[in-house]
Amino acid sequence: MERTTKDTWGNNIKLHDWQRNNFIPLLSAKPSGNRLRFHAPPQYGKSIIMSKRFPLWLLINDPMQRVVIVTYNQDFANAFYDALKSAVSDVQDLFPEFKLTGNLSAGLVTGERKALNDGSASIVFATIETGFTGKGCDIVIIDDPYRGLEDAMSPSYRRLVESFFDNKLFPRTNEKTDIYLMYHAWAEGDIGDFAVKKYGFLPVRFAAVADGKGHDPTGREMGDLLSPMRSREFLSDLESREPKMFAAMYQGIPIAEGERVFESWMFEERLMDAKLIPKLSKWHRGWDTAYTTGTGSDHSASVMFAFDQHENLHLRGFVKKRVPLNEITNWAAKIARQDPPNTDQIIEKHNAGYAVYEYLRRQPGLAPFVVMQRVTGSEGKLRARIAPFADMAYSKRVFIYKEGTWQEFLDELYAFTGLISNESDDMLAALAVGLIARKEGRSKSMKLSWRDPYKLIR
Secondary structure, X not given: OOOOOEOOOOOEOOOOHHHHHHHHHHOOOOOOOOEEEEEOOOOOOHHHHHOOOHHHHHHHHOOOOOEEEEEOOHHHHHHHHHHHHHHHHHHHHHOOOOOEEEXXXXXXXXXXXXXXXXXXXXXXXXXXXXXXXXXOOOEEEEEOOOOOHHHHHOHHHHHHHHHHHHXXXXXXXXXXXXXXXXXXXXXXXXXXXXXXXXXXXXXXXXXXXXXXOOOOOOOOOOOOEOOXXXXXXXXXXXXXXXXXXXXXXXXXOOEOXXXXXXXXXXXXXXXXXXXXOOOEOOOEEEEEOOOOOOXXXXXXXXXXXXXXXXXXXXXXXXXXXXXXXXXXXXXHHHHHHHOOOOOEEEEEOOOOHHHHXXXXXXXXXXXXXXXXXOOOHHHHOHHHHOHHHHHHHHOOOEEEEOOEOHXXXXXXXXXXXOOOOOOOOHHHHHHHHHHHHHHOOOOOXXXXXXXXXXXXXX
């Protein structure tokens, strides 16, 4: 690591204590059936050790070993390939006889394995979706199976990763294959917990700030920093501004089911006066309708949204009401006629949605913009459906305009857990319907015109 890695100024790096004394000693030079689940904060040097130098060190020790590096998409796989290729010349300065040739698609191969002519590569690059069919492996490194919060909380993507473990990974390993899983702990029950419970992975957690919550091999005192990479002031400020993200990415503590998903800091300087609504070229309105109007039953609700050219989300036009079935079509049509021209009306295919869809389709000027969106299976769980919105809120990319029942929408946000069946979440459900339609291509992306909300804030 120290002899083949340079800092920004061209100087050889020095390993930090936790890397030298705790992280690297967990990595084995010879496969012996290790199953380790690592967590460490972002940009703390874990990937360059695990995925960009460890494979080369393995092949220096034994050029016949076969390493597979797995990540969530092809772009990341390409990056690992480029990093390993660029490090070969530095390795050859130390070990002149070391040779590693090949390409991204076929993999990299040592001179010794190439001479064997068995068709196997020394380092193979794969993704969660593609797997590595037909490739043998002695060591598997899984570096970030998730893109982020949205994937970690998506039941469908979680099933994809679990299927990778069940059907692509373990059928191609043996009892001596080492498997190292490195990821950020975004949600309880995610692939890290799955690997521990089903396949016996040992959890190892390097928290940015020692918190005494277990699986930390460093033996630090409470409050001790893991690394000088980030100052105590930086970490404290990050924790106060984005506590859930800090807990997940810096401390390795997943977002627990049943916790509040949204907090007020996510919308600081993002609650805007209705006079500042930007002139976006396309708006969409999501609808969630109910059958009944009795006390305790769901409301019918709707939220209008648009994306600007920077993929910031703008929300307005909040409505929420218990409307009798015989009045809901007129109520919906009145709201739709007040929307900006060419606004898509996206209606969930359930409850009174059928009646609203058919009625709006018959209204002059509205028919071309009425969409029915079907929501089925596990995607019907609102916590999963709302995950893309939560991801944007964590990144402070959501603007909420004080129009309609916007305060009730905020109340829903701050109370939402996704677990309590009788909690009020109707406007969130309406927004989720619209976002699903956009993701599935039922809705066109929007462009920002002359009014930029960032300039308005400045």
